[in-house]
Amino acid sequence: MSVRGRWGRTDRPDRVSDACPAEATSTSASKEMGQTKEKPHDGQPDADDALLERFRAHLLYERGLSPATVRAYMGDLKLLAQYSRETGITLLALARSNVRRLMAQRIEQGAHPHSVARMLAAWGTFFRYLMQVGLRPDNPLEGQRAPKRPKKLPQVLYAEELEMLFKKEQMTPKDVRDLAIVELMYATGMRVGELTRLTFDRLDLTRDVIVVRGKGGRERIVFFGAYAKDILLRYLREVRPRWMQKRTDHPYVFVSMRGTPLTTRSVHRIVRALSQEAGLSVRTSPHTFRHSFATHLLDGGADIRSVQELLGHVNLSTTQIYTHVSTSRLKEQYRAFHPRA
Incomplete structure (x- = not known):
């Protein structure tokens, strides 16, 4: 399959699914083998x-x-x-x-x-x-190791899947806002919480820059291009003022149809609905756009240290997982198109 658009021409094989085992629901902590309950202490x-x-x-x-x-x-x-x-x-x-x-x-x-x-x-x-604070003499978890976590590569959308997601002919005001959200997440690599906390004083539409307040209060600068800017400006000019008519204005950029600041849960629902509407087979979440942002930058030849800064990772090892994703994608391409692979 090949696609032309903002990414140029791209070819890819079918994705190899990487399912994550579902987590069982929690049951009462009192179900212990052979343990007798003690009467709770007063107070x-x-x-x-x-x-x-x-x-x-x-x-x-x-x-x-x-x-x-x-x-x-x-x-x-x-x-x-x-x-x-x-x-x-x-x-x-x-x-x-x-x-x-x-x-x-x-x-x-x-x-x-x-x-x-x-x-x-x-x-x-x-x-x-x-x-x-002097309330315990020891840490009962001292030296306790967590169980080994299975290594799982981040889920990434291919260029044509993003094109399917971003392409809309007729758009309602809600569609404009939703598209502005996913375009901005993909353009900047912002986490969903960073997006919902975005305020106007951190958005520079002249220089196409956002000052993000990330984990631990650490700040970083991210950039966005013409695609994200065009739909963001349309949302800010046509949609947000309409939804804020009956509300006292506040500094948050993304709002609900009632004018309240958008929640992370709402963004998860928006992304899920857009993914289903586009007919994507891959399970998509807001973090998928962050994964795709990093992987596509590395695919295009970006320096890993620059990607680390854009993502706001403290440790380079956290960013290096995306180099494995890029290698995996190259291997898929080789197996799909080499005549003797």
């Missing part, structure tokens, strides 16, 4: 809740993590708090054996290794905090 839930709230405030105000990151931490700690309530062992008294047992339960329940690793990281951060 334990209140004490544990106060401890978790103190930790949440530490992450948000002292470490300066984003609300989304803090919610992720607290979500992983819910299971630990539930275990504490059901066994009667306070968070301050949990032993290494308790934590290991709970981790084993999650693995037996079918939790994906990625989820287990993230959960252990959150728990470890919590216990280290308790040590720092």
